[in-house]
Amino acid sequence: MTGDPGLQPERTRLAWRRTLLALTGVTVLLVRLAFADGRAGATVAGLAVLGWLGVLAVTWRRATGTGTRRAQRWSFPLTALAAAGFALLGFVLVVRGLR
Template sequence: MTGDPGLQPERTRLAWRRTLLALTGVTVLLVRLALTGDLTSVLLAGLALLTWLGTLAANWRRATGTGPRWAQRWSFPLTALAAAGFALLGVVLVGRGLR
């Protein structure tokens, strides 16, 4: 059973929007967790914000269905790298005893 092929681009855009929303939520939680600590934690929060901004910039065109093809080619690897980085930051912050 196949769906309407005209809806596939819309489903893809919605999936990318959900991905950006999830990364936004993780960034907010990491910043909140990091700001309860020392200077190193604040620097990690800044790194999380910069990573989020870079991912947002790279994926915005894909999530909205606008923009050049080259931007769409890099969005998946950058998102995977950002997700791995956020997981590592979370492990570091929790490992440091921040709650």
């Protein structure tokens, strides 16, 4: 099945926007959970927001098509690392809440 090659960049931009939207939702949930955990939770919330800002900077350039080749090369690994970091932060919050 062959599609219109002119649509590929648009599909890619939309995929990066969906990724950013999903990570925004995860960040909001992490911050909400973290504020119920006191000082340690504030640290987790800060890390989540910093990770989200890093992903925002990279995905915005990908979604708008303004990024350089070098920046585009790092977008996927940075986003994957941020998603793994969010999962780890969420796990820490859940484990702390179980005590």
